[in-house]
Amino acid sequence: MSRQTIMAMRAGRGTEASLPLRGYFLSVGGALLFLLWAAGSMLPAPWPGRFTEPDPAVPPIRIHSAMKGPELVVIDTNQSLPAPSAKEIVVAHAAAQAIDRPDRD
Numbered sequence: 001m002s003r004q005t006i007m008a009m010r011a012g013r014g015t016e017a018s019l020p021l022r023g024y025f026l027s028v029g030g031a032l033l034f035l036l037w038a039a040g041s042m043l044p045a046p047w048p049g050r051f052t053e054p055d056p057a058v059p060p061i062r063i064h065s066a067m068k069g070p071e072l073v074v075i076d077t078n079q080s081l082p083a084p085s086a087k088e089i090v091v092a093h094a095a096a097q098a099i100d101r102p103d104r105d
Contacts, residue, residue, distance in 0.1 A: 084092075
């Protein structure tokens with residue numbers, strides 16, 4: 001045997017050993033698919049149901065309401081944000097310093 005053949009055999013063995021569920025799902029899935037096909041070919045076709053075909057005597061249901069919903073909200077994101085005031089800057093700076101220097105007891 002050549003080295004390449006031995007490597008191929010080892011690779012195939014390792015894949016099969018590392019994926020034991022693959023064979024299970026293939027066999028069980030194939031059996032279920034075959035049973036579904038056999039049942040579909042052996043069982044009779046289902047009877048026409050009450051709702052399978054439209055009845056021309058009954059008009060379609062259309063629901064209309066006199067109450068209107070809220071107006072459409074449009075948010076313009078093209079405008080720039082307003083600049084923060086001096087008071088907001090001082091408060092944010094003080095809060096950042098309080099976080100940097102925790103109180104010591």
